[in-house]
Amino acid sequence: MDEMKIAVLGGDGVGKSECIYRKCVSVDGRQINLELYDPCSQACEGKPALNDQIHWADGFILVYDITDRSSFRTAKAIVHLIRELHRGSAKRDIDLHIFLVGNKQDLCHMREVQHEEGQRLAAEFHCQFYELSVAEHYQEVALIFSKMVQNASLSSKARERRRRPSGSKSMAKLINNVFGKRRKSV
Numbered sequence: 001m002d003e004m005k006i007a008v009l010g011g012d013g014v015g016k017s018e019c020i021y022r023k024c025v026s027v028d029g030r031q032i033n034l035e036l037y038d039p040c041s042q043a044c045e046g047k048p049a050l051n052d053q054i055h056w057a058d059g060f061i062l063v064y065d066i067t068d069r070s071s072f073r074t075a076k077a078i079v080h081l082i083r084e085l086h087r088g089s090a091k092r093d094i095d096l097h098i099f100l101v102g103n104k105q106d107l108c109h110m111r112e113v114q115h116e117e118g119q120r121l122a123a124e125f126h127c128q129f130y131e132l133s134v135a136e137h138y139q140e141v142a143l144i145f146s147k148m149v150q151n152a153s154l155s156s157k158a159r160e161r162r163r164r165p166s167g168s169k170s171m172a173k174l175i176n177n178v179f180g181k182r183r184k185s186v
């Protein structure tokens, strides 16, 4: 069974709740053990440091509040750190999934961060970009999570293909094994 660890980082509000959610999901007939970590944005005892959270996760959902520029700056600093910490690590860029999400779209009249700024940041750091309102469109939130799991599943399939010998090579190996042995016994 594959494993996928997602960290929800950034913090768009003032909430203090922290949770770890575990679930086994099936994507295209493939079982994935999903672990979701949603730390509170406030510092608290026993909470792993941001660097540890970044090393732990395979996928990141970075949330900022479109009505709060400082939350966008935080998201920018985190995405920077993720790319920095993973530079030269075993996880290749394409294996690392980062979704940048601008929340509170329903408060558009109080907007401090333009849609284009989010798009630009996402393009710069090879992230997928979304803008939504968690309060009004929970379906979009569900879609984001299923997209992330699907992407991870696709890239793990691609990794497997890279590891597996190509069809012709394994066929050659098989022929060699069968006929090689026979030749010895003649």
Ligand SMILES: Nc1nc2c(ncn2[C@@H]2O[C@H](COP(=O)(O)OP(=O)(O)OP(=O)(O)O)[C@@H](O)[C@H]2O)c(=O)[nH]1
Pocket: 010, 011, 012, 013, 014, 015, 016, 017, 039, 040, 041, 042, 103, 104, 105, 106, 107, 132, 133, 134, 135, 136
């Ligand atoms: N108008 C509006 N308010 C929202 C939306 N999403 C969250 N909020 C409000 O923002 C506040 C904080 O929400 P939380 O979900 O606790 O935020 P959080 O990101 O978990 O906060 P941290 O725990 O600090 O990371 C609450 O008062 C929510 O009701 C949204 O899409 N629209």
